[in-house]
Amino acid sequence: MEFPCSHCQHALNWLNDSRFQCPQCHHHxxxxxxxxxxxxLLQTLSACGSVSYFCQHGHGLISRQRVLFSYLPVQE
Ligand SMILES: [Zn+2]
Ligand SMILES: [Zn+2]
Structure with missing residues (x-):
């Protein structure tokens, strides 16, 4: 998962669940x-260690390969 920090362009580190942190400037x-x-936004369904994505607007289950990911800055 390569996504640059919007503050310093450093690659983000995965923390847990869907949280990421910049190791350089510590933004979440x-x-x-x-x-x-x-x-x-897709609904995330976790079962038996695997994650499924479900569109509640009529598109049903979306495979991970097709999901569009975005990264929202979190205010701590
Ligand atoms: Zn950063
Ligand atoms: Zn949809």
Whole structure:
């Protein structure tokens, strides 16, 4: 997962769940999954260690390869 920090462009480190942190300036980011068809936020379903993504706007299950990820800065 290579995504640059929007503050310093350093690659982010994965923390846990969908949290990422910049190791250089320590900003936190929340990873969000979007539907490739309608761009709405996907519902994340975790079961048995694997994660599925579900669009509640009529596009059903979205495979991880098709999910669009964005990174929202988190205010601590
Ligand atoms: Zn940074
Ligand atoms: Zn959709």
């Amino acid at each position: 980011y929340q990873q969000q999954a979007h539907c490739p068809e309608c761009q709405h």
